Amino acid sequence: MAEITTLIQIFIWGLTAGCIYVLMAVGLNMIFGVMKVVNFAHGEIMMLGAFTSFWVYNYTGINPYFIMFISMIVVGIFGVIIERYGFRKVLGTGKLNEIFLSLGLIYIIQNLSVKLWTDDIRKINSPFSSMTLDLGMLNITYDRLIAIGFTALILISLYLFLTKTDVGRALRATSQNHEAAMLMGVNVNHMYMLSFGIGSALAAAAGTIAAILTPFNPYMGTISGIMAFTVIIIGGLGSIPGAIIAGLMLGLVQNFTIFYFGGAWKDAVAFVLLIIVLIIKPTGLFGEEH
Amino acid sequence: MKNVKGNILIILLILAAIISAGCTAPSDEVSDKIVVPNSIKIGLVAPLSGGASSTGNDMKQAAILAVEEINANGGVFVKKYDAKIPLELVEGDTQTSPTEGVTAVERLISRDNVVVLVGGFSSGVTLANQVPAVGKVPYVITGASSSQVTRRTDINTSYFYHYCSTTDDYSQPILQFFVDELKPLVAADRDLKLALIYRDDAYGKGVIESSIAYIEDNDLPIELVAQEKYPGAETDFHAYLTKIADAKPDAVYTVGFVQDTASIYIQGQRDVGLNTVYMAVECNEDPAFYDLLGEWGDGQLLESKFAPYAPEYTEMMKPYKDAYLAKWGVMPGMMGADTYDGIYLVASAIERAGTLDRSDVNNAIKQTNEPEKLILMEGGNIAFDEYNEISPRIFIEQMFWNNETEELIPVLVLPEDLKSQDFVLPDKYEIGG
Amino acid sequence: MGVKELVRKYAVSPFLAYIPLVIIGLILPLAITDDFFIRIIVLTFFYIMYSSSWNLLAYSGQASLGHAAFLGIGGFASTILIINGASPVVGVLTGALTASLVGLFLGIICVRLKEWFLGLVTFGFAIIMVAIVNESSVFIEALNGALGFIGLSGSIDPHIFGGSLGIFSPDLVPRDQYYYLFFFAMMATILATHLIIKSKIGFAFAAIRENQIEAAMMGVDITKYKLIAFIISTFIAGFAGALFAPYNYFINPEMFSVHNSFMPIIMTISGGIGTIGGPVIGALTINLIWEQMGLWGMSIDRLLILGVILVLEILFLPKGLMPLIKKVINRISKVMGLTSRDMPL
Structure with missing residues (x-):
């Protein structure tokens, strides 16, 4: 029987891993809500976020938590470009084309990154990397606490943006009903670009946090991106609270799986969960019945 | 008739594709006349x-x-x-x-x-x-x-x-090193508690199997308290290392490639607080390993048979x-x-x-x-012996971080005739048990 | 009677026009001494089978993103049987049947799912298979786990392999044993997919793909036909995997890799999704390009190029090369004063 401090420690690893899934899944949920588009390459956008932060950090050496915001902007713009010149072109030609396009993007973004930056593992050293909060029996690294704090901060800002600003409200209106939003004078194409931009920016934040916590290389994103889809299905399509709870849950389940059953099951358990949820409640834990 | 012609066209097209894409002239065979090859x-x-x-x-x-x-x-x-x-x-x-x-x-x-x-x-x-x-x-x-x-x-x-x-060549000196050099310092009156963490592939399994066999056959005073395997592409070792820390080992024996091994050393000491001795095997003797480790390699061990950073021995x-x-x-x-x-x-x-x-x-x-x-x-x-194997000499290196030059430099602590100093416990070392 | 009349009389089926292609296929190993080139051709045959299997499932509107699961299940099941003494024929067929059985099971889970839900579940299933196979040795040592089975050419002698099928002369060198084995397997696969797609079953598949609700109204049993698509498609994938393992000397969980799942998708789309000839043309072109790039020493670059090809095709050539090829042939036929009916592609 493991000691209780060990279990708390695993809980913290799981919670922070979950924060990364939450940021990914909330972004994806937004894109899906507004555009109904399926982007399996979301993980590659996360990886670009990690690399953007890495290079800015490498050349300037400033605090990576500050760089995270630069990375969000840069990658957000990149997301807009992908939307405008990629997904927009196949919009309405069938979901399969979107899936295949995103598979192509996975190959391109991942291998171009390997080509440009090699596949050596990289690390971003936060100034707090060797500092821990000493709770007697247990040490929690500052970076983990900051990761949780930043995730909360980003989610609250997003919530305020969506509920308190006109643009945010227009975005939500588009997500609920395209035609009605158009009639009210919302430029739907702008909303597409905006949602893709915000989703990509959230992925960049996720990538930066992931890169501070663990070493990474261009292969970091593929499984994470697809995992984020399982999160939004488990949580319920379109449900932001569902994505948050399912994301945290997945992080916890994965880390406890490593602890109790071994690393081989880490990724598999997510899909086992997905299949169970789809069999028992196909609309997800918090999804609405259609 | 027309179909046939059309189809033959397709066939010709496909054939053209095959021939142009893959076919090259067969290589020249050596004839009776002796022609000196170019290379x-x-x-x-x-x-x-x-x-x-x-x-x-x-x-x-x-x-x-x-x-x-x-x-x-x-x-x-x-x-x-x-x-x-x-x-x-x-x-x-x-x-x-x-x-x-x-x-x-x-x-x-x-x-x-x-x-x-x-x-x-x-x-x-x-x-x-x-x-x-x-x-x-x-x-x-x-x-x-x-x-x-x-x-x-x-x-x-x-x-x-x-x-x-071979896996046998280095498992034996590594385990013997733990028994002869580490055990007297930390576990003189009990078995040494050793944790294993390895890649789930032929290499990782090979090392683990030959290590366990060596411990059993020679009745070494080593108790294996944890054996964790990880998939080859893993980068996040926190949960694995927390589990290992839970078993309170006196030393951790890692079997991985450069990137995973360096991550284990760093995450174990920095994040999990598993302040123990880490040992890696020879394929990590690579400049990238020292670069990645940096200060986290201080006092840690590496088995090798070629040590370009150590004081010259040949x-x-x-x-x-x-x-x-x-x-x-x-x-x-x-x-x-x-x-x-x-x-x-x-x-x-x-x-x-x-x-x-x-x-x-x-x-x-x-x-x-x-x-x-x-x-x-x-x-x-x-x-080469009957198995077509050589008999290389195995070294154990201990790495030390130099704060002034900001370099990680290894010294040989084994074998006896080549070593430049004795093994010492790392500064932050905590005894398991 | 002139030659033209002769041909017209006996060329009752446009398929007879493929006879020259078959003959070329039959004599190819005799004409080529380059072993590596034969290997590329055999790999192409393998990919044609594997892509056809993916294409058949997609034809029923179910695009799998984890088809490597069935490739691997077929390979592992067959390998385990054969190295434990089963005859190769029994091994390969059982391997394919096992894949098919698991396919039926996954099909039941997927029957209510559409598009990307289905994509996620199938993708995830391949990941689950990796874990199961990796951990199998914890329960049964002989399954070897992550190590898989190596040196299959030692345990599975190609002479026995081909010879026991009773078709090939034992004098054939292993290279040609395998060549003919894959050649006939590929021919059988193409023929089978053709017959299925042109049959009532194929009609039902297409109806489901185009509009599930309308298909149901027309009286098509959606669940039944979706499951049939899964059973047949995974059988072929398992069959291809069972043949591939001994040819490639080893099998390990790499067989379930994401790349192996995506390859038939890229090939089929390149050729033309939902056509019989699509996977053939696609596997041929993509595999030859792929191997040629390998010869040029490209590794990362060729993955990159594969991605570029896929994106360009989705954006500009969503129907693949097939319509293009047909157009070129029609153009040439017209120039030569011929009119060409639709090819049985």
């Missing part, structure tokens, strides 16, 4: 891309260095042609994948017609890609430590040579290091040193064989008996 082709099998590319490139750079040195003297004298013929290195990229490895070796053998193969990194990859060479092409394996590469019974292994330490080290640095601008690693020796070994065998016939070259390699080069041998000579 002696040597196939280098290495992971030049993919997860282990830093190691693969070390192998490639060392091989190029050896080939250029030999060619600077005109190449290898082959009696049959009564001429010196330069070596030509043909690369086969395994991409650290068994499937791509098989394709690469197939190509080297049947398309490039190499005389001999050198290299082969990662046991899992090599065990697969040596099969196309069975009974056809001699293969000097310089980077796969599973003893299965020359001892497997499912194929004929008479063309395979293991120029590399005459050949300095010229090799200088030449490598001058040509490539980086320090050499261990897998490269194996491969460098491998190229010289092959060149001398070809010269002794006096022909470029693969089976004659194979016989010549088998009969190798010459002085050691970069890799030191027990007894001082390179020779």
Whole structure:
């Protein structure tokens, strides 16, 4: 029987891993809500976020938590470009084309990154990397606490943006009903670009946090991106609270799986969960019945 | 009728595609008339891309260095042609994948017609890609430590040579080191608690199996308190290490490649608070390993058989290091040193064989008996035993972080006759139990 | 009677026009001494089978993103049987049947799912298979786990392999044994997919793909036909995997890799999704390009190029090369004063 401090420690690893899934899944949920588009390459956008932060950090050496915001902007713009010149072109030609396009993007973004930056593992050293909060029996690294704090901060800002600003409200209106939003004078194409931009920016934040916590290389994103889809299905399509709870849950389940059953099951358990949820409640834990 | 013509057109199109895409003229066979070949082709099998590319490139750079040195003297004298013929290195990229490895070796053998193969990194990859060479092409394996590469019974292994330490070669000194050097300092009155963390592949499993067998057969005072395996692409070791920390080991024995091993050392000490002694095996003797570790390597251990950073212990080290640095601008690693020796070994065998016939070259390699080069041998000579294995000397290095130069520098703490100092416990070491 | 009349009389089926192609296929190994080239061709045959299997499932509107699961199941099941003494024929067929059985099971889970839900579940299933196979040795040592089975050419002698099928002369070299084995397997696959797609079953598949609700209204049993698509498609994938393992000398969990799942998708889309000839043309072109790039020493670059090809095709050539090829042939036929009916592609 493991000691209780060990279990708390695993809980913290799981919670922070979950924060990364939450940021990914909330972004994806937004894109899906507004555009109904399926982007399996979301993980590659996360990886670009990690690399953007890495290079800015490498050349300037400033605090990576500050760089995270630069990375969000840069990658957000990149997301807009992908939307405008990629997904927009196949919009309405069938979901399969979107899936295949995103598979192509996975190959391109991942291998171009390997080509440009090699596949050596990289690390971003936060100034707090060797500092821990000493709770007697247990040490929690500052970076983990900051990761949780930043995730909360980003989610609250997003919530305020969506509920308190006109643009945010227009975005939500588009997500609920395209035609009605158009009639009210919302430029739907702008909303597409905006949602893709915000989703990509959230992925960049996720990538930066992931890169501070663990070493990474261009292969970091593929499984994470697809995992984020399982999160939004488990949580319920379109449900932001569902994505948050399912994301945290997945992080916890994965880390406890490593602890109790071994690393081989880490990724598999997510899909086992997905299949169970789809069999028992196909609309997800918090999804609405259609 | 019209259909038929249309379809024939399709067929012609497809044929044109086939022929233009893949077909090249068959290679020239040696005729009765003796034509001196332009070069002696040597196939280098290495992971030049993919997860282990830093190691693969070390192998490639060392091989190029050896080939250029030999060619600077005109190449290898082959009696049959009564001429010196330069070596030509043909690369086969395994991409650290068994499937791509098989394709690469197939190509080297049947398309490039190499005389001999050198290299082969990662046991899992090599065990697969040596099969196309069975009974056809001699293969000097310089980077796969599973003893299965020359001892497997499912194929004929008479063309395979293991120029590399086997899992048995290094498990034994490592475990003996724990018992002789570490145990008296931390667990004098009880069994030493050892945790294992390893890659889930042929290499990881090979090391673990031979370690467990050695502990049991010799009744070593070692208790295995944790055995964790991880998938090859893992980067996040926090949960694994927390589980290991829960077992309170006196030492952690890691079996991985450069990137995973460095991550384990760092995450274990920095994040999980597992302040113990970490030991890694020889394929981590690579400049990238020292770079990645930085200050987190302080006081930690590395098993090796080639130590370019340590105080010089053999005459050949300095010229090799200088030449490598001058040509490539980086320090050499261990897998490269194996491969460098491998190229010289092959060149001398070809010269002794006096022909470029693969089976004659194979016989010549088998009969190798010459002085050691970069890799030191027990007894001082390179020779293959009944399993086509060499007997390399194994070192244990302890790394120390120099705060002023900001460098991680290793010193030899084993073997007795070469070591420059005794093993000391790392500063932050906490006894397990 | 002139030649033209002769041909017209006996060329009752446009398929007879493929006879020259078959003959070329039959004599190819005799004409080519380059072993590596034969290997590429054999791999192409393998990919044609594997892509056809994916294409058949997609034809029923179910695009799998984890088809490597069935390739691997077929390979592992067959390998385990054969190295434990089963005859190769029994091994390969059982391997394919096992894949098919698991396919039926996954099909039942997927029957209610659409598009990307289905994509995620199938993708995830391949990941689950990796874990199961990796951990199998914890329960049964002989399953070897992550190590898989190596040196299959030692345990599975191609002479026995081909010879026991009773078709090939034992004098054939292993290279040609495998060549003909894959050649006939590929022919059988193409023929089978053709017959299925042109049959009532194929009609039902297409109806489901185009509009599930309308298909149901027309009286098509959606569940039944979706499951049939899964059973047949995974059988072929398992069959291809069972043949591939001994040819490639080893099998390990790499067989389930994401790349192996995506390859038939890229090939089929390149040729033309939902056509019989699509996977053939696609596997041929993509595999030849792929191997040629390998010969040029490209590794990362060729993955990159594969991605570029896929994106360009989705954006500019969503129907693949097939319509283009047909157009070129029609153009040529017209120039030559011929008019060409639709090819049975």
